[in-house]
Amino acid sequence: MSKIGIPRALYSYYHFPVWQKFFELLDCEIILSPPTTKNILSDGLKIATEEICLPVKTFLGHCAHLKNKCDYLLVPRIVCMFDDAQNLKYGCPKAMGLPDIVRACFNDSIHIIDFTIDERKIDKRNSYYKIGQIFTTDIKKIRRAYDNAITSKFSTSFAIRQWGNDAIPQPQKFCAVENRPFKSAIGLIGHPYLIYDAYISLSLIDLIERFNIKVITPSDIILQQTDQSINTSQKNSLLPNLSLEDNLENKSQLTQINCLSQHRRNKKNSISRLIDDIHWFYEQDIIMSTEYLLKTHQISGFIFAFSLSCGTSAVILEIIKKELLDCYRIPTLFLPFDEHTTSVGLTTRLESFIDLVQRAEFHTYTQIDNNFAQYSKEKILLH
Amino acid sequence: MRAAFAYMGNIYIPLRTFFKELGVELIVPPPPNNKTLKLGVQYAPETMCIPFKLTLGNIIIGFKMGADTILHTTGFWSCRFGYYGKLYAYIVKDLGYKFNHIDVSSSRLKEHYQLIKKLNKHSDHRAITSIIKAFSKAWYKSAIMEFMEKTSRETRPFEINKGETSKILTKYLTALDNTDSIKVMNKLKREFTNEIASIPKDLSRPILKIKIVGESFCVIEPFINFNLIQTLGEQGVLVDPCLTAHKWLAFHTIRNSKTEWKSIEKLADYYWKYNVGGEDKKSVGYTLLGAKQGFDGVIFLHPFGCMPSNAVQPVLHKISQEKNIPLLDVGLDEHTAETGFYNRIDAFISILSNRRKTYKK
Numbered sequence: 001m002s003k004i005g006i007p008r009a010l011y012s013y014y015h016f017p018v019w020q021k022f023f024e025l026l027d028c029e030i031i032l033s034p035p036t037t038k039n040i041l042s043d044g045l046k047i048a049t050e051e052i053c054l055p056v057k058t059f060l061g062h063c064a065h066l067k068n069k070c071d072y073l074l075v076p077r078i079v080c081m082f083d084d085a086q087n088l089k090y091g092c093p094k095a096m097g098l099p100d101i102v103r104a105c106f107n108d109s110i111h112i113i114d115f116t117i118d119e120r121k122i123d124k125r126n127s128y129y130k131i132g133q134i135f136t137t138d139i140k141k142i143r144r145a146y147d148n149a150i151t152s153k154f155s156t157s158f159a160i161r162q163w164g165n166d167a168i169p170q171p172q173k174f175c176a177v178e179n180r181p182f183k184s185a186i187g188l189i190g191h192p193y194l195i196y197d198a199y200i201s202l203s204l205i206d207l208i209e210r211f212n213i214k215v216i217t218p219s220d221i222i223l224q225q226t227d228q229s230i231n232t233s234q235k236n237s238l239l240p241n242l243s244l245e246d247n248l249e250n251k252s253q254l255t256q257i258n259c260l261s262q263h264r265r266n267k268k269n270s271i272s273r274l275i276d277d278i279h280w281f282y283e284q285d286i287i288m289s290t291e292y293l294l295k296t297h298q299i300s301g302f303i304f305a306f307s308l309s310c311g312t313s314a315v316i317l318e319i320i321k322k323e324l325l326d327c328y329r330i331p332t333l334f335l336p337f338d339e340h341t342t343s344v345g346l347t348t349r350l351e352s353f354i355d356l357v358q359r360a361e362f363h364t365y366t367q368i369d370n371n372f373a374q375y376s377k378e379k380i381l382l383h
Numbered sequence: 384m385r386a387a388f389a390y391m392g393n394i395y396i397p398l399r400t401f402f403k404e405l406g407v408e409l410i411v412p413p414p415p416n417n418k419t420l421k422l423g424v425q426y427a428p429e430t431m432c433i434p435f436k437l438t439l440g441n442i443i444i445g446f447k448m449g450a451d452t453i454l455h456t457t458g459f460w461s462c463r464f465g466y467y468g469k470l471y472a473y474i475v476k477d478l479g480y481k482f483n484h485i486d487v488s489s490s491r492l493k494e495h496y497q498l499i500k501k502l503n504k505h506s507d508h509r510a511i512t513s514i515i516k517a518f519s520k521a522w523y524k525s526a527i528m529e530f531m532e533k534t535s536r537e538t539r540p541f542e543i544n545k546g547e548t549s550k551i552l553t554k555y556l557t558a559l560d561n562t563d564s565i566k567v568m569n570k571l572k573r574e575f576t577n578e579i580a581s582i583p584k585d586l587s588r589p590i591l592k593i594k595i596v597g598e599s600f601c602v603i604e605p606f607i608n609f610n611l612i613q614t615l616g617e618q619g620v621l622v623d624p625c626l627t628a629h630k631w632l633a634f635h636t637i638r639n640s641k642t643e644w645k646s647i648e649k650l651a652d653y654y655w656k657y658n659v660g661g662e663d664k665k666s667v668g669y670t671l672l673g674a675k676q677g678f679d680g681v682i683f684l685h686p687f688g689c690m691p692s693n694a695v696q697p698v699l700h701k702i703s704q705e706k707n708i709p710l711l712d713v714g715l716d717e718h719t720a721e722t723g724f725y726n727r728i729d730a731f732i733s734i735l736s737n738r739r740k741t742y743k744k
Contacts, residue, residue: 049696051687051714079657090461093659093690100655101694104701114656279465311690314430315466322473336430 002135003029004113005070007062009036010055011078011095013160013192014282017152019074022128025145026135031070033062035165036199040065045339047105054307054338055193056094056101058200063102063110072113072134075099079118081281088120089281092312124150157219161205165198185214186357187293189286190305192219194337202343204305204335211354216299218289274323283316290320294328301331301357308338331356384502385410386452386485387445389438389467392603393532394628396560397525403563404517406502407452412444415606419444424717426474432686433607433716434600435467442471443478452483456635462660462691518637523565527572529629531555534579536623539616541584549613551578588619591735594673595624596666597684598692601715602626608684609721611728620732623678625669626662647672654698661691670699674706679735681708682728687716709735 004023006012012019016032023030033040036058044061066073077099078091094101099114113134117127125146132142154160186208188195195201195217205215274287293299302325306313317334325332333353335346385408388398395411402409412419415437423440442453453475455468472484487495496510503509535552542548555575562568593615595602602608602624615622633639647668648658654671658664670681683699685692696712703710711731713724 049693049700051693051696053693077657093461093661093663094694096461096657096659097655097663097691097694097698101697104654104697107701277469279460308430309688309693311430311432311463311688311693314428314688315463315470318428318431318470318473322477 001027001029002072003031003070005031005033005063005066005073007059007066007073007075008033008164009059009062009197010098010193011076013164013196015076016163017154018149021149021152022132022145023135025148026132026141028135031066033065036061036197038199041199041339051309052101053094053309053311054200055191055197055310056098057339058197059098060102060105063106067106067110071111073102073110074113074115075102077114077116078281079116080120081117081124082119083281083284085275087276089284090279091281095282154219154223157217157223160192160196160219164192164196165203183212184300184357185216186301186303187290187299188215188217188303188305189290190218191282191286191307191310192217194307195305200339201305201337202341202346204303204346207343207347207350208303208354211350213354213357216293218285221289221292222285274319278316278319280312280316283312286316287320290324294324294330299330300360301333301353303333303335303353305335305337308336331360384408384452384483385450386454387412387442387450388454390415390441391434391438391600391631392605392628393528393556394603394632396528396556397521397629397632399560400524400563401517401521402454404513404520405499406513407454409454410445410448410450412441412448415441415604420717426478428470430688431470432463432689434598434604434686435463435470436717437600437604437607438467439471439474442475446475446478446480446482450482452485454485454487457486457488460660464660520563520565522633522637523568524559525629525632527568528556528559529627530572531559531575532627532629534576536612536616537621538579538582538584539613540590540619540621541586541588542617543583543585545617547582548579549617551575551582589739591620591679591732591739592677593620593622593732593735594669594678594681595622595684596662596669596673596681597625598661598686598689599626599631601684601686602662603628603631607715609724611682611684614725615728615732618732623673625665654702655695659691659694661685661689661695663691663695666692666695667698667702670702670708670710671706674702674708678708679739680731681710682731683710683712685712685714687714687719709738 006016006019008016020030040061041058042061043064044057044059047060047064048057063073063075075098076095077097078095080088080090083089090096099112099116102110102112113131115127115131117124122130128146128150129139129142132145136142154163188205188208195204196219198206205217208215274291275284278284278287290302293302304313304317304320306317331353333349335349384406386402387410388395390412395409399409399411419440420437421440422443423436423438426443427436427439442450453468453471455471457465457468468484468486472482475482485495485498499514500507500510503513531552535548539548555571555578558571559568562571595612600607603626605611605613612622612624630640634641634644644665648664649668650671651664651668655664655667666683670683673681681699681703683692683696685696699710699712702708709731711727713727715724
């Protein structure tokens with residue numbers, strides 16, 4: 001039985017359940033690296049070149065941890081994938097070169113499974129088959145494993161959060177510290193491999209929850225949306241007069257609001273226009289969830305967490321700023337992360353931001369809607 | 384139609400002729416300077432790479448000079464280059480300019496043809512002749528430009544009076560820029576060859592050979608790399624950049640020298656499998672080629688925070704160790720100072736010359 005090491009970093013935050021089930025059905029033992037610790041990160045910093053982004057450094061640290069503990073190391077290379085609307089979307093350059101980077105950093109001492117997904121040439125199914133053939137010659141078995149595994153995913157965003165940090169005990173309905181219901185909600189937008197990794201994001205979600213504020217993340221929306229089947233009658237629940245408390249108390253209502261895929265079909269919505277312009281696979285979630293949260297009035301502020309040298313964020317955040325935030329006028333905080341970020345500085349910025357959010361909550365959503373209508377009129381005139 | 388475009392090195396010399404033939408006036412801003420950089424840094428997203436900031440500055444200056452169109456090539460891929468045109472449009476629109484935005488891409492050839500037809504009095508005949516003229520003239524011009532640059536790169540290390548070659552080169556490049564007729568271009572080429580041949584040279588001088596690899600903008604644009612190619616040449620180093628304005632243009636328009644680049648990418652296959660943009664695979668390939676051809680060292684220029692270059696860095700360092708070829712890896716951004724940059728370059732060159740002496744013994 002061969003042991004496969006999977007680093008708890010980068011794309012594992014999206015695809016781990018699939019990989020786990022697939023390899024378990026092929027009778028492999030999976031060795032998952034522990035949540036990021038100080039040692040893992042410092043190992044990664046030693047190995048990596050200095051300019052590369054923080055999640056990749058963490059990834060290399062996890063690889064170093066797994067180096068002597070497994071026979072194979074699973075390193076994904078995401079080149080091209082089809083999205084829901086059958087458009088080809090690309091991975092980020094680091095995702096495309098990840099196996100090469102790992103190979104260069106460790107001087108061939110690791111046996112790497114170069115797990116390439118390139119749907120221009122081979123579809124996803126066949127790339128899984130190709131990987132499966134390393135472990136078994138039984139094609140039927142691989143096919144069965146793939147069919148069973150491909151639909152599995154993290155059940156909730158809390159499951160991902162727990163996966164990134166073992167220390168969290170249970171999902172909470174109340175604020176972790178003071179045992180009071182949440183006052184308001186904030187959208188925390190960022191890549192799951194940054195915001196759910198408690199060590200490198202300095203447990204950002206915990207920090208915000210301590211202020212009695214609920215955190216809504218992209219995976220929250222996406223996982224809920226896929227669970228809920230589309231129901232046309234529920235479309236009417238998109239009502240601006242729903243108070244925030246109601247939304248949060250009644251979690252069902254939060255999920256009932258019209259589905260992203262429905263958004264996507266409606267060509268008049270700017271969401272579809274924006275998504276078609278974005279050619280990075282993993283950035284779609286960010287834009288989609290930002291737009292969704294803005295349009296459904298669930299939140300009173302935005303925090304964008306990104307790693308400092310993350311190239312895609314520079315473009316995506318600029319597009320979000322120009323297309324969405326400029327017209328909605330909602331309190332926003334941009335938080336860059338790197339290995340030198342400290343929790344003291346982070347807390348100070350969060351405190352002042354949350355003061356701002358609580359003041360701005362007087363500003364009702366109807367006003368925001370008026371603003372948007374006016375703004376879009378101006379924009380049309382400009383064209 | 385007056386068009387602003389992304390300015391890079393000498394790329395405007397053939398492009399001006401090209402667009403003039405098509406009926407578009409290309410607004411060529413003054414060469415990048417600190418004012419341009421300041422403008423670009425002010426309006427660009429903070430963590431964007433330096434090519435974007437500098438070209439944005441030039442586009443804004445172009446609009447101040449009266450442009451009404453943005454011309455930019457796109458190609459959506461993993462690199463941020465594909466989004467440049469979109470971001471230019473957002474930023475320039477916010478500044479209050481009204482403009483047309485033309486994304487030049489191979490998937491929109493029909494649209495582009497209609498536009499050219501419109502510019503040429505709606506006549507197919509005129510449009511097609513203008514296209515043929517534009518391509519042939521621009522091609523000829525850029526080939527002569529490449530010849531001049533290459534010759535001067537090769538003579539610079541041997542010249543006795545420092546700076547003579549560069550003086551002749553700038554003189555002839557301005558003359559080339561001002562002409563549109565092929566006859567004059569040929570004459571310029573002849574005169575240039577004669578003048579370069581008449582420069583006093585010391586051919587017995589021992590010289591170092593350095594390959595420059597890296598991201599296209601950083602290699603081609605002399606403002607951002609502090610005129611590295613000329614300065615190194617005057618220090619007695621034979622420089623071979625992996626890219627020039629001509630090569631970049633020729634590859635991205637008519638896929639010239641496709642086979643050569645393919646063979647180089649094949650060389651790099653073992654170390655770097657996918658071409659992700661930012662000339663990363665070519666950098667790897669040319670580094671390997673440099674090691675094969677016996678170059679003394681490689682300088683890797685890249686914008687700070689450039690995604691493909693960052694990703695390819697560890698691989699280049701590994702090649703440098705395995706193939707025993709010294710590598711200097713410099714990240715450039717708006718904060719890079721000339722003194723600091725040349726300190727590193729000088730140290731690298733003295734290391735190389737010492738290394739050569741010990742190797743010879």
